[in-house]
Amino acid sequence: MSQSEGGGSLGFALLGSELRVLFMRRRTWAMLAALAAIPVLIAVAVRLSSSPDTPGDGPAFLSNITQNGLFVGLTALIVSVPLFLPLTVGVVAGDTIAGEANLGTLRYLLVAPSGRVRLLLVKFAGAAVFCVVATLVVVVVGAAIGAVLFPIGPVTLISGDTVGVDGYVLRAALFAAYVSISMLGLSAIGLFISTLTTVPVGAMAATIVLSAVSQILDLLPQLSAIHPWLFSHYWLGFAELLRTPVDLTVFGENALLQLGYIAVFGALAYGRFSTKDILT
Amino acid sequence: MSSAELAIETTALGKSFGRQAAVADLALAVPRGSVFGFLGPNGSGKTTTIRMLLGLSAATTGQVRVLGEQIPDAAASVLPRVGALVEGPAFYPFLSGRENLRRFDTANRHAPASTRSARVDAALDRVGLGHAASKAAHAYSLGMKQRLGLANALLMPRDLLVLDEPTNGLDPQGTREVRSLIRSLASDGTTIFLSSHLLAEVEQVCTHVAVMSTGRLVAQGSLDELRAQGTARVVVQTPDGADARRVLASLGLVPDPDDGLTADRVSAELHAGVHAETVTAALVRADVRVRGLAVAGASLEDRFVALTGEGFDVAE
Numbered sequence: 001m002s003q004s005e006g007g008g009s010l011g012f013a014l015l016g017s018e019l020r021v022l023f024m025r026r027r028t029w030a031m032l033a034a035l036a037a038i039p040v041l042i043a044v045a046v047r048l049s050s051s052p053d054t055p056g057d058g059p060a061f062l063s064n065i066t067q068n069g070l071f072v073g074l075t076a077l078i079v080s081v082p083l084f085l086p087l088t089v090g091v092v093a094g095d096t097i098a099g100e101a102n103l104g105t106l107r108y109l110l111v112a113p114s115g116r117v118r119l120l121l122v123k124f125a126g127a128a129v130f131c132v133v134a135t136l137v138v139v140v141v142g143a144a145i146g147a148v149l150f151p152i153g154p155v156t157l158i159s160g161d162t163v164g165v166d167g168y169v170l171r172a173a174l175f176a177a178y179v180s181i182s183m184l185g186l187s188a189i190g191l192f193i194s195t196l197t198t199v200p201v202g203a204m205a206a207t208i209v210l211s212a213v214s215q216i217l218d219l220l221p222q223l224s225a226i227h228p229w230l231f232s233h234y235w236l237g238f239a240e241l242l243r244t245p246v247d248l249t250v251f252g253e254n255a256l257l258q259l260g261y262i263a264v265f266g267a268l269a270y271g272r273f274s275t276k277d278i279l280t
Numbered sequence: 281m282s283s284a285e286l287a288i289e290t291t292a293l294g295k296s297f298g299r300q301a302a303v304a305d306l307a308l309a310v311p312r313g314s315v316f317g318f319l320g321p322n323g324s325g326k327t328t329t330i331r332m333l334l335g336l337s338a339a340t341t342g343q344v345r346v347l348g349e350q351i352p353d354a355a356a357s358v359l360p361r362v363g364a365l366v367e368g369p370a371f372y373p374f375l376s377g378r379e380n381l382r383r384f385d386t387a388n389r390h391a392p393a394s395t396r397s398a399r400v401d402a403a404l405d406r407v408g409l410g411h412a413a414s415k416a417a418h419a420y421s422l423g424m425k426q427r428l429g430l431a432n433a434l435l436m437p438r439d440l441l442v443l444d445e446p447t448n449g450l451d452p453q454g455t456r457e458v459r460s461l462i463r464s465l466a467s468d469g470t471t472i473f474l475s476s477h478l479l480a481e482v483e484q485v486c487t488h489v490a491v492m493s494t495g496r497l498v499a500q501g502s503l504d505e506l507r508a509q510g511t512a513r514v515v516v517q518t519p520d521g522a523d524a525r526r527v528l529a530s531l532g533l534v535p536d537p538d539d540g541l542t543a544d545r546v547s548a549e550l551h552a553g554v555h556a557e558t559v560t561a562a563l564v565r566a567d568v569r570v571r572g573l574a575v576a577g578a579s580l581e582d583r584f585v586a587l588t589g590e591g592f593d594v595a596e
């Protein structure tokens with residue numbers, strides 16, 4: 001057998017296999033179902049409540065839902081960002097390497113041989129795909145349930161302008177992209193933690209705890225100096241996307257910050273995993 | 281033996297966990313084309329060695345060459361030619377047997393995707409799992425998992441198979457199948473490195489043996505060489521036990537002490553130079569009535585116990 005046979009593979013086949021394994025797990029579907037339940041619960045609760053809405057109470061856009069069902073998806077996303085989304089991302093990212101080590105499949109992937117760097121890249125890519133899918137589930141299910149239970153129509157933006165449904169779709173897509181990107185830094189942290197242990201639950205818990213710690217630190221005014229460096233700093237900064245014209249400054253700053261986290265924790269994960277003794 | 285003829289060669293290989301040396305100063309030489317039995321009691325460093333051979337863990341000291349190339353540096357080009365069953369099989373419980381194999385095959389960059397389905401099914405058939413291929417792996421019995429692990433090692437044509445306790449959990453029928461599988465693979469020219477604590481297993485299929493004890497290699501060579509190092513025994517069945525003892529003693533042998541239970545059975549270790557026929561002639565000359573005389577070659581088990589110590593204590 002020649003060594004070059006199929007040697008040009010960049011890992012897309014392995015990524016396909018990775019996604020197959022991820023999405024053939026019942027756990028993944030349970031998490032996506034839980035995320036989908038958030039917009040459904042919000043929509044049903046608002047629909048059933050007889051009390052008139054008090055603008056300013058509850059999450060942003062909650063009061064807009066009765067006038068326009070399209071806001072359900074955005075409201076649900078805002079509700080999910082601080083806790084539910086990082087929870088599911090923490091589970092997937094924390095499981096990446098530690099889960100394989102725990103099953104014992106890591107040694108068989110490595111002797112296949114997958115290559116350690118290639119496996120790490122594929123694992124991160126898989127977690128990133130999950131971030132996008134999880135975000136889309138919330139937005140799409142929200143838009144669907146909103147359309148069923150409430151009237152839909154032109155959307156009034158924060159800037160006072162009104163856009164049609166197509167303008168809304170563009171902004172919802174931007175919104176979803178923003179939130180997905182926001183989760184990438186956390187995914188990289190989870191990947192690194194996952195290379196440190198063979199106990200996936202530990203890596204998941206540690207990742208989720210870090211996301212909470214980062215958000216708490218971001219609330220303390222005494223620590224304002226480090227706020228711009230916290231990976232959760234821009235998590236709720238998507239309001240700028242609901243103005244006309246769309247202001248992409250925060251989008252860019254967030255993307256840059258997340259890229260920084262990916263670079264740092266990706267390098268740490270590489271440093272750890274490339275020489276790690278696989279003893280499980 | 282030159283390096284080119286060795287499938288596995290380690291020099292001064294050592295692995296320490298903290299202060300504890302799991303493997304020390306190991307010099308393995310596995311000839312190409314051999315069926316090499318890697319023997320040792322639990323905790324003697326067999327699996328630690330195998331992990332280093334496959335690049336899963338780094339050696340603390342020394343070097344590893346597999347199929348002529350340095351491990352772990354050349355792992356990417358060597359490992360596709362190596363099939364392995366390490367420390368028991370491991371699978372994704374929620375995937376079917378077939379999906380599990382597809383997953384591992386995809387991880388091998390050198391495995392062509394176009395033949396994947398055919399190769400996976402052929403490997404499943406080869407270990408007798410064709411009928412259970414679509415079943416989720418968590419529903420597999422221990423023996424079926426072991427077979428699936430073997431199938432994983434056979435996904436591609438291999439130059440070397442590293443099999444760690446391949447018959448673990450198999451019923452006698454399965455053990456026989458694995459044995460004949462190993463023989464047929466070996467006859468195709470595949471080198472087989474078989475780790476086991478089952479001596480009978482090794483004795484039946486292996487051409488070469490290495491014995492580990494507490495992290496060190498205590499014997500290595502062809503099966504015949506290793507057997508020859510053991511001493512043969514002569515066993516005489518006779519009603520004239522006392523006379524027979526005297527004759528054996530006169531030949532310079534040391535008859536085993538009379539245990540009072542088997543007075544008609546006298547045995548002694550044969551020295552070099554004192555052959556069985558010498559004993560027969562001497563007994564006849566002394567008018568000792570002989571019902572039977574047998575020479576028992578040293579069994580590998582005796583040799584194994586002599587080398588590694590007896591008892592159930594896991595080596596420290």
